[in-house]
Amino acid sequence: MTAAMNLRRRREPDAPAGVVAPPESLRAKIWERPVPGVGRAPLVWLLGVHGGAGATTLSHVLAPAADARGRWPGVFDRESPYVVLVARETISGLTRAHDLLRQHHAGLAGPALVLGLITVAARPGRMPPEIRRYRDVVGSLAGHVWQVPWFEEWTLVESDALPVWTPGDEVAVKKRRADPLDEVPLEIGELGTDVVAAIRASLGAPGSGESRS
Template sequence: MHANVIRLHDTDRVAPGRLDPETITTPAPEHRAPTRLTPLPTTGPYPPLFAVLGAHGGAGTSTLTRWWAHSADTGMAWPASTRTTQRVVIAARDCIPGLTAAADRLREWHGGLAPAGVTVVGLVVSAARPGRVPAAVRRYRRIVEDLVDGAIWSIEWHEELIVCELDDLAQFAPNDSPPPRRVALSTAVPMDVHRAGTAITARIAASRQQISPKASGT
């Protein structure tokens, strides 16, 4: 139960944010994600800024992409079309099977098995049940964090989701103010969802700033 990763110094042939593919044990072919060739859906006024990829069934991609208005649901497939974003946030349940599936997706990407152009922004783990996360899960989560350089965000258990339709959920957009505490999910997104959406947006903005000087030749 480990992520099979060795960190080496960056080399010119390794893309930013990725580990050297030679240090990665990639998942067997039957455990790899499929590829989505069609463009991602645009459900709002602008094309999606990032895609949410489910590491396994029931990872919560539909709920997360409803909450984050600037995202799109790519199901369990890597987005291969260059017509829409190829920035990916991987989603998983906060349990051993969920984290193991997330590690498979991350090792695929680091190992060069995801479609060309895909960039993994980070990992979102949603609570698998109410209450405290078992110690074994927390320990394994810390191992998987190494595969996303610590870019991992947790979503708590929200009981109200059991009785809510997706279309009734409030949405988060970049620059939205923090929501009030103890508010209905139809009125505002939960604080942890707002916090994760803000952090993902900031991480993407920071990566753009790092790329811009190189693109301009300065």
């Protein structure tokens, strides 16, 4: 935990000017023990900022990730300090993400290191312009911002039936429409690659490249 806090002091930039901490009622709690129900040590935590955000599903399809179960990890027993927030592309979902990002920038999220924000489509089709504008505002506090499109097929099965992306895996190319129940969609493979690259960049690893945001 001490090492993670030291890393935070080295890597985390100062909070943006004018960012005000949310009231306690709008903050996520911090785990006071290792995150329960995790059978392996993840490279990164996915923190769903509200119920139905998509963090549980994404933790199944991204092998390096695990669901933080709605709380900031306390970073016990060599847990990873890296966190990506996950929110649905709705005004209420993005507002909740904004609350937690403000909590983080105020230094009230424990030793967690926020890598960015994943927004998950709430419906098929284009993102409404009002959502896009608000997403840009919230994303300015997140650093990296990624988007997961709507996969109709994902709504028809349990999460553990979905294909899993592991670093180094090849993914479907855009020239053909892959079946998202049989193959990892291109967007998910790119997301996983970007998140791993963001962690490498935070650690100062050579050849980490830049994440798409």
